Amino acid sequence: MSNLVDMIIRNVKIDDAKPVVDIAIKDGKITAIESNLALTATNEIQGNGHVLIPSFVESHLHLEKAFVMDRKANRSGTLQEAIAVTAELKPTFTHDDIMARSRQVIRSLVQNGTTHVRAHAEFDPGQGFTGFDAVMQLRDEFKGIIDIQVVAFPQEGIFKYPGTEAMMVEAMEKGADVVGGIPYNDRDAKEHVDFVFDLAKKYNKDIDLHQDFSDNATNISIDYVAQKTIEMGWQGRVSVGHLTSLGALEPARRDEIIALIKKADISVMCLPATDLHLGARKDEYNVRRTLTPVRALRDAGVNVCLATNNIRNAFTPYGTGNLLHISMLAVPTAHLGGADDQITVLPMLTTNPAKALGLKDYGLEVGKNADLVLLNTDKISSVILDMPAPLKVIKGGKVVAETEVTQKLAF
Incomplete structure (x- = not known):
């Protein structure tokens, strides 16, 4: 040398x-x-x-929806109103508006030590590709400063919103890095999952799903996602964010599904800033934490990550782009403060999300x-x-x- x-x-x-x-x-x-x-x-x-x-790896973030909470508030603090408020706002987002707000987020990410981010970029027939195209442009603009993986994300569902199916294909043709999905926000979760996997196979892309985001364990589909992952040979190429419903299952069934997640080598992104804010809004006492069961997943050998999700919008009315702030939310709420647990947290911001994103x-x-x-x-x-x-x-x-x-x- x-x-x-x-x-x-x-x-x-x-x-x-x-x-x-x-x-x-x-x-x-x-x-x-x-x-x-x-x-x-x-x-x-x-x-x-x-x-x-x-450097830190931000494994689940929405750039184009950041810094809009002053435009229309989510008064109830529920997931349902967050989705409704955002759906109302999205058609008003212009290209320049999205670029300005997203650049603000990216600068904060980098200043706080993050040099890789997976960004879920939305589109639907109502708003078109305005947000998605902006994030694709940002991917090129910030090359050499931060690596941006762009997820083709159908926030409003695929089949319940006519025209989205074709847009998913077009997004991949435009160069999306990852196929996204949201099974719980469509007419049939399995139909949604099947479409996503077929598209991923066609374009040889990884998959990242918003998965089972609810206070309760009714209508979960993570077991189907895991089975599909194994069936399609996509082990190590699938990630899921939220997965809060898993924490509402009885321990025996929860552990059975966790074992299946491990077998499928699915990465799980815990999103405490959003999930703690939106979760358990109808609980009047003994309020639940509504997080995915981080310790049970970790102890079973599942690749667990901590991520931001949203910054200052209807889903999360705060945030700075600092992943260490996210980890400090997770430490007490996921019981990660013990001497043996603390050492497992930093990898959830670095090597674990790097594995999930396939950073070689x-x-x-x-x-x-x-x-x-x-x-x-x-x-x-x-x-x-x-x-x-x-x-x-x-x-x-x-x-x-x-x-x-x-x-x-x-x-």
Whole structure:
């Protein structure tokens, strides 16, 4: 290896049980991880013993619906009103409006250490492809800063809204990366799932479904999705978001379905900001948390991720684009605060969603892409609790965002 590399990040903590190391980067790849590297670089960063991790991966987000809660509020806080309010607003979204709001979200994501995002982009015969086309444009605009996977997402259903079936095909022809779906919001869940799998097979694409989003376990279809995944040979290529109904099942049936999810190698995205806000609105006492059963899924070996879903709209009237805020919502509500549980949370923001998104060159290893974030803490075990500022966000070996941290006390 030449003594000259593009970047060296010196004295960083990548393992709490080991001394600090230096990271060498050339041509966007990690080329060496050693102590006291005898190399020079055109850009040398002093880590000062801070934690360096692979950058965060946002595995489930809606860009084009962000920052619209001031236009029409969801007064009841229910999922039903959120869907109705959004359906009313979507035809008013213009291309320029969507681009401006989405850019705001993307900048926040990157500033907070995220360099990969899977974006569910909506379309239907009422609004056309305005939102979808904008997200596709953003995918190209921010290339080299953040990688955007675009999901073709039929929020209003496929078969109950005539014309959507053809639009799903057109979205794939336009270059969508993933086939989306929402079985619980259509005339027949199995019909919906069958269509999605057939389309995914035709275009050889992964699948990402909004799945079983309800306080109760009636009319669930995750078992059918898992069986279909195995039947079609799509193991490791299917993700589901929400899956809150699973938590309402009796333990024996829940565990039976979880075993099937594991067999199908389906990834599950828990979306606490939205699901805690919308869930259990009719509970008058002993109010349920209405989250997918994270611990049971994790303990069974299912790939569990934490994601944002929505930012400041009818589904989620808050949010910053900071995945560490999402993890702190999950820690108490999913009982992840115990000593043995905390260490499982950070992977739900990094390596687990990277697996779900099929990122082949992700990770802090030699030969992997240099997509990294330097955090203002000195212990990896403290990242979730400290929620540290991202001092440097690195994408493809280039710094794409920085945060200066200054603090003064008067005592």
